[in-house]
């Protein structure tokens with residue numbers, strides 16, 4: 001173990017219990033529902049018919065499939081299930097059937113679910129902006145879960161209920177992996193993590209009704225309003241795919257997370273970090289461009305991944 005690594009390990013040994021609190025306290029979701037739906041809409045548009053059919057057959061086995069159809073509003077049931085699945089891992093944060101490990105008693109397991117844990121640690125990985133050491137443990141495990149879930153979804157010998165449980169998570173986490181602040185946190189001199197910008201208050205003059213918010217929430221909300229759906233969702237997805245071409249390579253979950261970490265290190269934080277910084281027009285325009293590009297890339301990559309796993 002090098003001297004630096006020893007020092008780093010000590011540093012983290014001190015702050016890890018604090019980061020573990022993040023798993024329990026992590027208040028914001030991820031991209032809001034709009035970000036996840038846009039990525040899912042783009043993915044749907046780019047999947048071939050056999051992949052769409054395979055996705056639909058898996059999601060039909062999900063215990064909440066019928067509930068999702070209540071929100072179809074005349075849309076294709078397969079597309080409805082796919083869009084609803086993309087936000088399902090966030091929806092269960094407010095669902096009383098589920099519980100948060102470490103702060104709530106387990107709730108009784110409903111048919112079709114492995115258990116009712118909310119798995120808040122699956123949504124992110126905690127890597128310090130500017131530098132990180134791959135050997136350091138993170139309370140968040142999105143990197144490992146993306147790999148594990150893809151394996152389950154792609155394995156035709158797995159139980160249908162296991163694949164139906166894994167697929168909404170996989171759809172959702174491909175989106176989260178592209179949100180820069182789901183891959184990075186800034187650490188203060190006291191060793192405390194800002195929890196992916198959740199503990200950074202900013203003033204956002206471009207959102208006059210809720211100008212004081214967390215930096216994490218600011219990024220989550222950039223792709224669009226949470227109610228974005230229907231024809232406006234479709235036109236948003238079309239506009240984004242005409243603006244941003246398919247990424248040269250689909251890449252791996254590790255590469256998507258590395259990209260997010262790099263973006264977070266360079267562009268996610270306003271330059272002034274003390275007090276509550278005010279978002280400038282330049283910062284806002286750049287952040288909007290990054291967020292739009294990332295949800296579009298997530299959509300293209302989700303389509304490629306599912307096609308590779310299911311065709």
Ligand SMILES: [Zn+2]
Nearest residue numbers: 029030123176
């Ligand atoms: Zn999430």
